[in-house]
Amino acid sequence: ALRETRRDNIREDSYEKPHLSRPHSYNENGELYSSYLKRSTSLIHLVEALECARRSLKVCVYVITLPDxxxxxxxxxxxxVHVRVMVEGQMPNDAALAKLRKNNIAVRVSHTSQLLHHKFALRDVPDQEASVPGNASATGRCGERWFSRFRVYLSGKAIPSQHVLAxxxxxxxxxxxxxxxxxxxxxxxxxxxIISSDCDLIRHYSEEFERLWKNLEAS
Amino acid sequence: ALRETRRDNIREDSYEKPHLSRPHSYNENGELYSSYLKRSTSLIHLVEALECARRSLKVCVYVITLPDxxxxxxxxxxxxVHVRVMVEGQMPNDAALAKLRKNNIAVRVSHTSQLLHHKFALRDVPDQEASVPGNASATGRCGERWFSRFRVYLSGKAIPSQHVLAxxxxxxxxxxxxxxxxxxxxxxxxxxxIISSDCDLIRHYSEEFERLWKNLEAS
Ligand SMILES: [Zn+2]
Ligand SMILES: [Zn+2]
Known part of the structure; x- marks a missing residue:
């Protein structure tokens, strides 16, 4: 984390020259590769998931400095797309936040004594899934059993697998x-x-996002 | 992370006086509470999961300083229980490692230029699940669909829920x-x-553990 802070001290104008420009990926044997890194990384899947957002993005991260x-x-x-971003105030997020605000993206910064140490994002979660805490049936898609489809990325390496989630x-x-x-x-x-479409997991993280977002309303 | 490093600069003798001594938890309305904190936290569930290990524990964490x-x-x-612990060399893990080694627990420290930034642990994973990379049928319990049972803890708060996983x-x-x-x-x-019994998820993380553990063999 110490090293991260130093290395990622990126100036605002970095965002004018992103490492990757769309199309940043190519498909080879059903696997996404980064045009820039010339390999399949967790980043390319994360960015691809953001690029494919249709309705909303809720981002709750400790640090965001990566131009991509x-x-x-x-x-x-x-x-x-309705984009909201929440970050920790003690980390070097200023350049990213300036870029986001310049593009009219809603941003909230946590300045409480509790570190916002999450690193999660939610894509295209229907509003009602977030609005009924504790009510699993509100999703309309979850039964008594949780069915999970996911991809997992370990050490930057995508798992070439039977995973169906794209x-x-x-x-x-x-x-x-x-x-x-x-x-x-x-x-x-x-x-x-972990990238998951499990509706119960999504619901809990979405509730956490909405709760923290509301808490930061006054700040 | 900066703050964490300072605050968790715990001396080795801290481990002789853990915050919690067993029994550290009590059950109230089906929910675990910490005897020490007098509330239900993610910690108490994590520690409880460790306390209930019967065969093995594989721990792969960036920082471990918490005496509990x-x-x-x-x-x-x-x-x-067969316990193995892997940590990042750049973080203040020395006191914890000394305590673990004194108790004959196998410990490996990552000193590569890549930060070991994981925070995961695996409990009672059968060996064959780790030994056949990419072969889902090796688990003998996973079919074409992934069935996930999990509990999720957000901001230290256990989710009082229908979740069946204990x-x-x-x-x-x-x-x-x-x-x-x-x-x-x-x-x-x-x-x-996320605490999950999803066998596919477990298999991938277990493979990651074994891969990293082997890489650190010479160190
Ligand atoms: Zn749930
Ligand atoms: Zn898998």
Missing amino acids: CVVALVRAKNRG AQSAEPLLMTGSFNWTWSAVVNNFENV | CVVALVRAKNRG AQSAEPLLMTGSFNWTWSAVVNNFENV
Whole structure:
């Protein structure tokens, strides 16, 4: 984390020259590859999931400095997606926040004594799933059993697998893990990310987002 | 993370006086409460899951300084559980490692230029699930669909819910999230933890553990 902070001290104008410009990915044997890194990384799947947002994005991250992620959020906003971003005030998020605010993206910064240490994002979650805490039936899609479809990314390596979940799908997604939205996390760390369409998991994280977002209303 | 490092600068003798001593929890309306904190936290569920290990524990964490977690690992080792712990060398893990090594727990420290930023643990995963990468049928329990049972803990708050998964169960478990094994993460941060018995998820994380563990063999 110490190293991350130093290395990701990115100036605001970095966001004018993102590492990747769309189309940033290509498909090879059913697997996404980053045009920039020339390999399949967890980043490319994360960015792809953001790029495929149709309705909304809720982002709740400790640190966001990676231009690719910031640019993907701006691009989503520009095509009419409702984008909200919540970050920790003690981390070097200022340049990213300036870029997001300049593009009229709603941003809230946590300045409480509790560190906002989450690293999750929600894509295209219907509003009612967030609005009825504790009521599983509100989703209309969950029964007594939880059915999970997910992809998992470990140490930047996509798992070539039978997993059916695609970032390009139109379904609601949760992305959560150890992965801060930083360059170090992408290329230098051992990290994990779970991308899930499990509606119960999505509902709980969505409730957490809405609760924290409301708490920061006055700030 | 900066704050975490300072606050969790715990001396080795801290582990002789853990915050919690067993029995550290009590059950109220089907929910676990910490005897020490007098509330239900994600910590108490994590520690309970460790305390209920019967065969093995694989721990892969960026930071471990919390005496309750260290003591739970030592207690597991003392009752015959095969415990392995892997941590990041750049973080203040020395006191915890000394305590673990003193109790003959196998410890490996990552000193590569890549930060070991994971925060996951696996409980009672059968060996064959780890030994056949990419072969889902090796688990003998997973079909074409992934069935997930999990509990999720958000900002230290257990979700009172219909979730069937209990830390006290005898089944293999994955614990993963934003949660470093530190005092700050437990009482001061907004964090999330997923505890899952999904065999596919468990298999991937177990493979990651074994891969990293082997990589650190020479170190
Ligand atoms: Zn639930
Ligand atoms: Zn899998």
